[in-house]
Amino acid sequence: MALRWLFKSAFTRALVHSPDEKHQNNRQNKEGKIAQKLDSQTQRGTARSFQVPLHYPRFMKIDYEKMEEWKVDMLLREYGLENHIKGTLDEKRMFAMGTFLWPDQL
Numbered sequence: 347m348a349l350r351w352l353f354k355s356a357f358t359r360a361l362v363h364s365p366d367e368k369h370q371n372n373r374q375n376k377e378g379k380i381a382q383k384l385d386s387q388t389q390r391g392t393a394r395s396f397q398v399p400l401h402y403p404r405f406m407k408i409d410y411e412k413m414e415e416w417k418v419d420m421l422l423r424e425y426g427l428e429n430h431i432k433g434t435l436d437e438k439r440m441f442a443m444g445t446f447l448w449p450d451q452l
Contacts, residue, residue: 402446403421403446405446405447406451407443407447407451407452410439410442410443410446410447411439413439413442415435415438418435418438418439418442419438421442421446422438422441422442425445427441427445
């Protein structure tokens with residue numbers, strides 16, 4: 347009786363649990379390889395991911411109008427938008443206002 351139970355539990359484990367364990371191990375290996383690749387890209391500075399800052403800029407229209415060029419550039423760079431606008435300071439300010447202000451604030 348005990349031998350039958352042992353055989354049945356071993357057989358069930360082999361059929362039921364092995365594919366899940368294999369699938370989980372394969373998934374963990376793939377995730378590990380992806381994480382290693384991202385870490386190496388980040389260390390080399392080649393990662394092309396976009397990270398949204400935790401805060402939303404809280405400037406008013408008048409703040410953008412008075413903002414210096416380096417500050418506008420820094421703001422656009424922080425949000426990954428520095429490549430979207432190349433132009434004069436006024437064009438950068440208008441782009442920032444259009445991006446970060448609500449329509450009723452314009």
